[in-house]
Amino acid sequence: MGGPDSEPAIWEVYARQLFPLKHGFPVWNGHPESDGDELDLGSVIYTQGGGKYLTLFNCMKPVEEEEKIRRGIPEDHKPIPQTNLLIDKYGEINLPRLHSSSITVRGAGAELGGGSPDGTFGAGLGFKYTTKASAGAVLVLRPPGRRQVISSKRRIVTYMRERFDSWMSLVNDRFEMDLAQDELWFISGTIKTTQWAAAAFYGESSNKEGSVDCQVGPFKIGLSMNLAAEQSGQYESNWGPQHWIEEEGAVVSSSEPLPPLKPNQCIFMNYYKMKKRFLWKSRPIAAGAGPHQLPPSSPGGDGDGTARLSVPSGPSDDGSSEFEEVPPRVQGYDPVDILLEYILEHSEAEIAIGSDRDIYAIFKDEDVPDDLKAGIAAKQPQIDVDEDGVGTVVVDLELGVAGAPSATEAEVAQPGAELAPAEDQEAQGSSSQQTEIPPPTAGPSALLEGDDDDDGLTEEEEARLKDERQLRIWLPAMNGHGGSVTSLAVSPDSKYIASGSDDTTIILWDTEDSSVVRKWESGVDIVWHIAFSPDSQRLVCSGSEGRIVVWEVEVGDVIEVLEGHTDTVHTVVWSPDGTRLASGSDDMTVRIWDAETYQEIYKLEGHNAMVTFVVFSPDSKLLASGGADYNCRIWDVETGTLKHELTGHKGMVWTAAFDPESRRIATASDDGSVRIWRVETGEELVLLSEHHGPVWVVAFTEDGKEIMSASSDGTIKICDSFSGECVLALEGHDSMVNAAEFSPDGKYIVSGSSDNTVRLWDRRDGSCLVTFNEHNDKVTHAIFSPDGRTLSSGSDDGKVKIRILSEFLQGEGDAEQ
Incomplete structure (x- = not known):
């Protein structure tokens, strides 16, 4: 690492970010x-x-x-x-x-470790x-x-005090490494795995967005981070194990059989360090051991704790080691420290x-602060000084205190991630308990029945009681979800909007007056997708644990x-x-x-990573699927056979769309491209490279020409869907566009962005007609109703907004709401 004004090393950024x-x-x-x-x-x-x-030696293995x-x-x-050394697992x-x-994660992908039983096929994880x-x-x-x-x-502590001088003598007298005393670490704990990949970034990236693509294979976990166009700074990644040959970005093995992966990859370590006071700063030790709290200022020295010590030249007459000051080394x-x-x-x-672990115990019930020096000083942990002059902080290192998962870990326990057994979670001190969600047995109508005996009530009393029970549902739901809106759908008859959330609930909204019809538990944990049937009579949702309701x-x-x-x-x-x-x-x-019967007809296999989308052709004869394996597959719905595998993208395929005649299909990818393919032959017809970041939305116009x-x-x-020529560019959002859609009559386009706004555009000239600033967090969904009457949006702020479109288009002038 360079001087104070130099850029931080990426491994230092990584450590600072994950240590908490x-x-x-x-x-x-x-x-x-x-x-x-x-x-x-x-x-x-x-x-x-x-x-x-560099491992110098090990203090637990035989000489x-x-x-x-x-x-x-x-x-x-x-x-x-x-003997009696306590080692906890x-x-x-x-x-x-x-x-x-x-980092706030959205749209997490698969569990690592998926694939065939022998692990020869990897899963993909993207978010x-x-x-x-x-x-x-x-x-x-x-x-x-x-x-x-x-x-x-x-x-x-006792072992380090007794043996530390001999350690320093080895590295400096015999190895001539010229190390300072605080450059030796004693490893007291490890967390190891078989495969891992890490990435870190820094720079002008606050309040920006990006995506991560990850592929898990038998050789390595490959991880790449796609930064938003406006981000600048440094990004690096690393991975292990690294006993494979890298060739032009791919990892290949030798002709030898693959050895089994060993759990020898250390991803976290607990460690002790020791530091001696300068002799010229020495002060008499007070009689008796115990906590000694002295004023922060001390005589002598520069007070910043950066003085460098050389190794001891040998024991002095009184048995102590002598040190001399040398120029500080930037660490x-x-x-x-x-x-x-x-x-x-x-x-x-x-x-x-x-x-x-002492630090974690000091901040047992709270986050580790960014300014650790000020944070420790504010907590004022007691210091015990023993009869040998060794000072340690007085903390509780019982199981579950140090190394306990933080709230951030609980947040990333996304569906697909296998959780630790309940007893392990309790031992780790997890503040978030994951419980199995039983299959739903009753819908929200059961909530209206209540536990009271309604026999003997008059018709008027029954109506009043029903209204009161309905309010129990409506009042908590009127302000939206308690979590991000993860899915949004409008019924084909335009009567209802359904929203799903990572708070595990579904809310049904009436588009006529934006009121809540009902709110209920989804039965699928996070609601990843929601869709109305073509007759508007049924609603399907999907989520974790393979469940579809x-x-x-x-x-x-x-x-x-x-x-x-x-x-x-x-x-779904x-x-x-x-x-x-x-x-x-x-x-x-x-x-x-x-x-109708809800029986499985076909199980279609072939993808070797998570599937991020499925879409039927307009004639219902074909099904397209794609995801983290960079490919899109077209299946025959009637026979369940694979018709074509569309290959060419260099990143995750997020979505696809058929043209109105089911003759062509367009795919959108993390690699920044859109590709248009002929359905009948699977050949690539057009490559569109208009974007500088991942493409998350693609749609044909009603006539299929654009x-x-x-x-x-x-x-x-x-763009022209045949020539690939860009005919219109809509610019104005300050961040990622997460959703976009044509109006049913093709006159307008709606878009939702991570800049917290929804924009309504004129399809003819690309002008922005209205900017809606109603959300307090990124907009995840924006949709028109099939009758063109309403424009709705959902956001990470948990709110769903339903607007009557005609109220904003009377003058069709620029406006900001």
Whole structure:
């Protein structure tokens, strides 16, 4: 890392961003070059550049074993006594993705670890994100991440005090490494997995959006982060294991059989460090051990805690080591250093020893602050100084305190992520309990029945009681959802709007007066997709645990629960003729269902990553599916056979659209392109490269002559669907366009953006007619009703807005609402 004014190293950014998750110090490069380099309990390591760590020796392995694999071990080296040494293995990370609190994740993908039983086929994981700060980090792993930690703090402290001088003598006298005393780390805990990928970024990225694409294969987890067009700064990624040959961006193996993956990839580590006071700053130790709180200022020194120490030249006459001051060395992010400085500045200790788990225990019930020095000073943890002059903070390191999951981890427990057993979650101190959602047995109409005995009531009293019960539903729902609106649909008869949310509920709205008809629990956890049947009589929703539920609209009762998928179902749609349902899942399958009997007709296999969309052709004869494997597949609905596999995209395929005659299909991808294909032959006809970011929306005009696309670059483009020429560009949004749609008469376009606005555009010249500033968070959906009367939108603020279009188009002039 460079000087104070230089840009931060990416591994330092990564560590700063993920350390507050309370799993330990984030390891940017935890892939061991050899068995001796593996980060293990008891390892004494040196932090090298590039986020790498050099294992010098191990304090828990036999001397004979260490002598065989090391350049040298400390003189008179003795392993730490392991009799009654408490080593805890109190939980695993069973989430496939962790991310910094500076990132808000949307549209999470599949569980890692999916695929064939032997793991030879990987799953894909992709998601969109919003940055809330100028830096962020993401870790993707193949669960589980297995944790083990030495909980015997006093044993470690005593051992380090007794052996530390011999460690320094080894690295500096024998190895001539010229290390400072605070550059040696003793590993007391690890979290390891078999495969992982990490990414971090920093720069001018606050309040911007992007997406992450991840592919899990037998060789590696490949991760790429797509930044929004307006973002600038640095982005890097890393992965492990790295014992494969990289060639032109692809990873290939030798002709040898693939060895089984070992859980030797360290992604987090707990560690202790030790630091001695300068002799010229020495003060007498007060009689007796115990907490010693002294004023922050201390005589001597520069007060900033950056003074560098050389190694001891040897013991002095009184048995202590002498140090001399040398120029400071700029080091990377190290939170334990801050704790050691606190101990030395606020006590009479001659030696400070501390760990990352001490820090987590100090902030047991709250987030680790960004300004850690000020945060520790504000908490004023007690310091105990023992008879040997060793100072440590007085904290509770019982199980579940340090290394406990933070709120951010609970947030990323997206559908598809296998959760730890309940006992492990309790041990980890999780503040969010995941419970299995039973299949729904009754709809919201059951809520109106109540528990009271209504016998003997007059007709008027029954009506009043029914109104009161209805208000119990309507009043909490009138302000929308308690979470983000994840799905929005309008009934074909234009009578209702249905919204689904990550608060697990569905709300049915009346488009006539925007009132709530009813609100109920979806039975699928997060509602990923929702759709009305062509006759407007039924509503289907999909979510986690492979569940699809069909509801009766007018009454609200459950008609059927479709079972078959084994993982999160991101998409479910009705065929235009109403005879079929189709669904796509993180289990990498597409399923076709009979819309009357609700029996599974076909299980369509072929995708090797999560399926993000399914769409029927207008004539209901074909079904297109696509997702994280970069491909789109066209299936024959009648026979369930694969008609064509459309390959060519270099990123996740987010959506597709057939033309009105079912002769062509357009696909939109993370690679920034839209491709138009001939359905009959599968050949590519047109490649549109109008955008500078992922394309999330694509639609043909009613006559099929033009095609619309919307992108994370904040623009909407309309092109000739035959020549590919761009005929209109709609610009004005300040962030990603998440939704766009033509009005039924083709005169208007509506768009919803992460700039929190909905815009209504004139289709003829691309002018913005109205900008609706009614949402307080990004707009996720924007739709017209089939009769063209209403324009509705849903947002991450949980609100659903239903507008009467004619009220805003009388003058068709620019306006801002």
